[in-house]
Amino acid sequence: MYGKFDNFPETIQAWVVITHSSPIHELQSMLVDSIWHLNRSGEEAVEHFSKSSRPVKVRYAVGVADGVYFNFLDEEELGKLRGLLEQRPYKVLDLLLRISYHYTRPDGRRMPLKSDLQYLRFTFEAPDSFEVRIHHLRGSRWVPLDAVVRRFVDKLNEEAKRRSLPPLSISRLEGH
Numbered sequence: 001m002y003g004k005f006d007n008f009p010e011t012i013q014a015w016v017v018i019t020h021s022s023p024i025h026e027l028q029s030m031l032v033d034s035i036w037h038l039n040r041s042g043e044e045a046v047e048h049f050s051k052s053s054r055p056v057k058v059r060y061a062v063g064v065a066d067g068v069y070f071n072f073l074d075e076e077e078l079g080k081l082r083g084l085l086e087q088r089p090y091k092v093l094d095l096l097l098r099i100s101y102h103y104t105r106p107d108g109r110r111m112p113l114k115s116d117l118q119y120l121r122f123t124f125e126a127p128d129s130f131e132v133r134i135h136h137l138r139g140s141r142w143v144p145l146d147a148v149v150r151r152f153v154d155k156l157n158e159e160a161k162r163r164s165l166p167p168l169s170i171s172r173l174e175g176h
Contacts (some may be wrong), residue, residue, distance in 0.1 A: 001066075001067060002064070002065075002066050002067075002080065002081075003064060003065055003066075003081070003084065003090050003092065003094065003161060004065055004092050004093075004094050005067075005068070005070070005094035005095050005096075005119065005121075006032055006064035006067050006068050007068055008094055008119060008121055008135070008155075009023065009119065009135045009148065011135060012133045012134060012135050012175070013134055013135060013145055013148065013175050013176070014132075014134040014145035014146065014148075014173070014174065014175030014176065015131065015133050015134070015143070015172075015173075015175055016066060016104070016131065016132040016133075016134075016149045016170060016172065016173050017129050017130075017170070017171045017172040018129060018130055018131075018132065018153060018156075018169065018170055018171065018174075019033075019128055019129045019130055019167050019168065019170075019171045020129065020130070020166075020168045021128060021166050022160070022165050022166070024089045024124060025089055026122070026128070026163070026165065027058050027086070027124075027130070028085055028089055028090055028093070029082075029092070029155065030156055030159040030163065030165070032081050032082060032085060033120065033159050034077070034152070034155040034156045034158070035062050035073060035095065035155075036073060036078055036134075036157070037060060037155060037159070038060050038064045038151070038155050039060060039061060039072075039073045040103065041060065041068070041148060044131060047145045048138050054103040054104075054165065055103060055104075056102070056113070056119070056142070057101070057102055057103070057104075057117035057176065058099055058101055058143065059099075059100045060097065060098070060099055060100075060139075061073075061097075061098040061100070062095055062096070062097055062098075063095060063097075063098070064077055064080075064093075064094075064095060064096075065094035065095065065096070066083055068093075070096040072123050078131055081122050081153075082090070089124065090122075090124060091123065091124055091125070092121060092122065092123050092124075093121075093122040094119065094120065094122075095119070095120045095121075095122070096117065096118070096119060096123050097114070097117070097118075097119075097120055097148065098115055098117050099115060099116045099118075099139070099142075099143055099148070100112070100115040100152045101113040101116075101140075101142075113140065113142070114138065114139055114140045115139055116138070116139030116141055116143065117136075117137040117138050117139055118134055118135065118137060118145070119134070119137060120132055120133070120136075120152075121133040121134075123164045131166075132149060132152070134148065134175065136175055137170045144176055145175055146173055146176060149170065149173065150170070153168055153170055154156065154167075156168050169172040
């Protein structure tokens with residue numbers, strides 16, 4: 001089933017409840033657009049690094065579940081995701097988030113660092129909130145999971161502001 005990962009793990013490292021006051025269709029549309037913008041945002045400097053003395057940059061890549069596979073978000077996948085959302089809202093939306101890291105050496109060469117892979121499950125059961133469950137699959141976990149969640153909420157709030165909608169807020173965050 002598109003949007004749902006059949007093998008989502010039982011063990012999670014972070015759990016978040018995010019409150020909102022938008023209609024579910026509008027909220028999910030904002031989520032899809034936010035993911036698209038995050039995917040295309042390019043490199044960003046990271047401030048939360050304690051493991052490196054050099055400035056580190058990150059790049060995000062988001063994949064959408066399709067049964068036991070994930071398809072990284074491109075224009076075709078974006079169209080498919082939006083098309084299915086127009087038919088009916090999702091109850092569950094599973095994503096794969098890859099965070100790639102690198103630093104630049106003094107000679108200008110980019111040096112890659114180990115990347116992180118995380119499964120994210122968004123569940124939309126309550127009318128005024130939704131949950132995100134995160135399973136860290138592998139990697140160095142240079143960016144803490146709570147920072148990953150805050151990045152998603154920041155992107156959602158940017159999209160909410162663009163649409164003149166009220167901001168979302170984290171009402172509960174467990175894990176690290």
